[in-house]
Amino acid sequence: MLEELKEKVFKANLDLVTHRLVIFTWGNVSGIDRERKLVVIKPSGVDYDNMKASDMVVVDLQSGKVVEGDLNPSSDTPTHLELYRNFPEIGGIVHTHSTYATAWAQTGCDIPNIGTTHADYFHDAIPCTDDMVKEQMADYELNTGVVIVDKFRKDNINYVHTPGILVKNHGPFSWGKDPDNAVYNAVVMEQVAKMAFISFSINPQTTMNPLLVEKHFNRKHGPNAYYGQKKK
Amino acid sequence: MLEELKEKVFKANLDLVTHRLVIFTWGNVSGIDRERKLVVIKPSGVDYDNMKASDMVVVDLQSGKVVEGDLNPSSDTPTHLELYRNFPEIGGIVHTHSTYATAWAQTGCDIPNIGTTHADYFHDAIPCTDDMVKEQMADYELNTGVVIVDKFRKDNINYVHTPGILVKNHGPFSWGKDPDNAVYNAVVMEQVAKMAFISFSINPQTTMNPLLVEKHFNRKHGPNAYYGQKKK
Amino acid sequence: MLEELKEKVFKANLDLVTHRLVIFTWGNVSGIDRERKLVVIKPSGVDYDNMKASDMVVVDLQSGKVVEGDLNPSSDTPTHLELYRNFPEIGGIVHTHSTYATAWAQTGCDIPNIGTTHADYFHDAIPCTDDMVKEQMADYELNTGVVIVDKFRKDNINYVHTPGILVKNHGPFSWGKDPDNAVYNAVVMEQVAKMAFISFSINPQTTMNPLLVEKHFNRKHGPNAYYGQKKK
Amino acid sequence: MLEELKEKVFKANLDLVTHRLVIFTWGNVSGIDRERKLVVIKPSGVDYDNMKASDMVVVDLQSGKVVEGDLNPSSDTPTHLELYRNFPEIGGIVHTHSTYATAWAQTGCDIPNIGTTHADYFHDAIPCTDDMVKEQMADYELNTGVVIVDKFRKDNINYVHTPGILVKNHGPFSWGKDPDNAVYNAVVMEQVAKMAFISFSINPQTTMNPLLVEKHFNRKHGPNAYYGQKKK
Secondary structure, three states: OOHHHHHHHHHHHHHHHHOOOOOOOOEEEEEEEOOOOEEEEOEOOOOOOOOOHHHOEEEEOOOOOEEEOOOOEOOOHHHHHHHHHHOOOOOEEEEEOOHHHHHHHHHOOOEOOOOHHHHOOOOOOEOEOOOOOHHHHOOHHHHHHHHHHHHHHHOOOOOOOOOEEEEOOOEEEEEEOOHHHHHHHHHHHHHHHHHHHHHHHHOOOOOOOHHHHHHHHHHHOOOOOOOOOOOO | OOHHHHHHHHHHHHHHHHOOOOOOOOEEEEEEEOOOOEEEEOEOOOOOOOOOHHHOEEEEOOOOOEEEOOOOEOOOHHHHHHHHHHOOOOOEEEEEOOHHHHHHHHHOOOEOOOOHHHHOOOOOOEOEOOOOOHHHHOOHHHHHHHHHHHHHHHOOOOOOOOOEEEEOOOEEEEEEOOHHHHHHHHHHHHHHHHHHHHHHHHOOOOOOOHHHHHHHHHHHOOOOOOOOOOOO | OOHHHHHHHHHHHHHHHHOOOOOOOOEEEEEEEOOOOEEEEOEOOOOOOOOOHHHOEEEEOOOOOEEEOOOOEOOOHHHHHHHHHHOOOOOEEEEEOOHHHHHHHHHOOOEOOOOHHHHOOOOOOEOEOOOOOHHHHOOHHHHHHHHHHHHHHHOOOOOOOOOEEEEOOOEEEEEEOOHHHHHHHHHHHHHHHHHHHHHHHHOOOOOOOHHHHHHHHHHHOOOOOOOOOOOO | OOHHHHHHHHHHHHHHHHOOOOOOOOEEEEEEEOOOOEEEEOEOOOOOOOOOHHHOEEEEOOOOOEEEOOOOEOOOHHHHHHHHHHOOOOOEEEEEOOHHHHHHHHHOOOEOOOOHHHHOOOOOOEOEOOOOOHHHOOOHHHHHHHHHHHHHHHOOOOOOOOOEEEEOOOEEEEEEOOHHHHHHHHHHHHHHHHHHHHHHHHOOOOOOOHHHHHHHHHHHOOOOOOOOOOOO
């Protein structure tokens, strides 16, 4: 079942390796079939080298139960499901321990929007979640999703316009309209995290011209976007 | 038309990938035919993997209208045209979001000339443009060119001797006598930006021996240049 | 003799190159046959390109005498043996001069546990040994092992849960249940060292949520581990 | 003439690319035939991709005149010759603009000896030359050699035990018993420069245990060296 989505999720997982966002098994991509309320996700702890599209695991959006697949789904599955349940417009999710985004996550700091590379894909600062508290440790992976959703709600951030977050002391999650787009945003986040590290090392007082945020974001998104190829 | 120039511009765009200056579609190279007043430029948002020389778009230097080509030209085309119109000695232009040059651009700081690697190709500090103001946002790409030209005029910098600039909170533009030479200068800029970041991290008081600026620049440029192979 | 172990040790040494942990001959991996009390280790100063499995040297755990092999064993052999004699649960050891872990070792600072990437594999901070004193210089390589063991004893660190250390002004040693696992931990250490360097550059006040240390370590280790594929 | 040395110098030049020490034509290796007092060096400004062993240029040690070869020798030839004339025990010289060593050179700071990776190959800090003065600009490349030799003499540094230097605001020179060994030392210098940058970023008070300097240098050099494979 869901062979096409499995193929997409499988390919997107391999793209994490191509883009050097993961070593070993440290990452996972999922995709969702919104109509059937089923999520396809990478199996847990399986080498990218030996992985096949048919190894992808199908789980139920609500219950998290495995619907199809011989392997355990990624241990981060409850996080993915919580995001899909709360962010209805997303079709794919990525989690990695990519070097620079993870380093920012470790600091507990948001990645400020200081350039057009950032503004082209993330309208606001890439937020960092608050510390998890003791009661949240029991259902740790589920609650990782909960603190992500809380952060967007509490700070009134649009999850479509800012498609990613840092989980404090852990690493980045990103999402998009499909698995491929979520990987794209994961690559952007890593690159933006690297450049912000360098910029603040050079000039701790680095700031953004706020006019550029609107301009660049709207060049690529929104009703009057004009980047790329359109029907003429 | 302009098949030879299209081939050069196409190849120069691929060279950005080879030199690791771009990921995805984040860069563009153009070249100009000065006699015919036509500019050849990369199409907007097209993957480097699938791009062909025949996809290059021909636009009119003055009007910016597409003269030949089925695809939209790079959204940065008005910037390129403004530079060609004001810098009559240049034959090629490159724009990238290369990591270290972009990080410097984000800080709003010039890259000081602190070594012979820099002085060999850029006579002065690589300048950073001023903030754009609200009125400039409507014609954003055109005005990106305007603030670049303004910076060179205002600070009396020779655009042939310092063939590149950082656009504040955005990224680097470089140029040269042809598309290939503009790519060369983009590679130099990225390398110089990386080394300056490291040098200032090691020693914030880093300065240049001014005697070396003249010596090294003149070794490679000017009437008595003696680097490389000459007719004997 | 010990052909299987030689093959494993040989392959693990090549993996150091694949994971970019060594240049030239700057690293070594060993493995132990606990029943026969014999250690298999890389020969000293031999290029990875020309090395064969049969070049691996077999040495006696207690005496350090070469039992089989035409080449000199790694000059670090006495360090490996001291670790095997004092850490009875380990089956493989790795030493490298990998860039970021070595840079931390040079500083004399422990690598604090500031993220789940670290906590997934190293329960505590990765410790750094104390300075060696003059009397220890005579039997330098043996005493490198001695100061490592001392550090774990003195600070009451569990060598199974924190499978690696920095030797001050020198570089990292790591270990594991077999040579492969020791290489895995060497890769983790290098990645963790790199990310910690970046995190502290961004935010010198970076700290860890202590709840995450237990949670993440126990996800992958201990009686209730649930990461990866288990028999269902 | 000197076909064997040309082959060695040619190969050593290509190794600079393999070890990622140069981009474009930014580096050169030479070798000397001490008996015939002839130096073989890379031609100036020739692409590594198109270079052949027969392109290497033979110049006279004393006069610097081209003895054989159709191309101009490297513009840095007078520096190489000055080093060969004053450092009689060296057989090969390398100059690059490798990233981290050049960044240190730009700062004007010595690279302190803070680890065994450094001490294994460079006994002392890697020195940085003093500023050149106006009178030295006329014979710039010759005087680059002069300031290098001056630095070793003035500070009483042994050029065999510390086989390299940083030229202020310029970049590294290294040497060795032959061209290959000079490239090896250039790689060490770049790696040591990178690790020192990271170490001082982590801990500006980083210092070396002086006991390790003697121990590690003597492990690989001097009468009682025991690293690598010896006749038993």
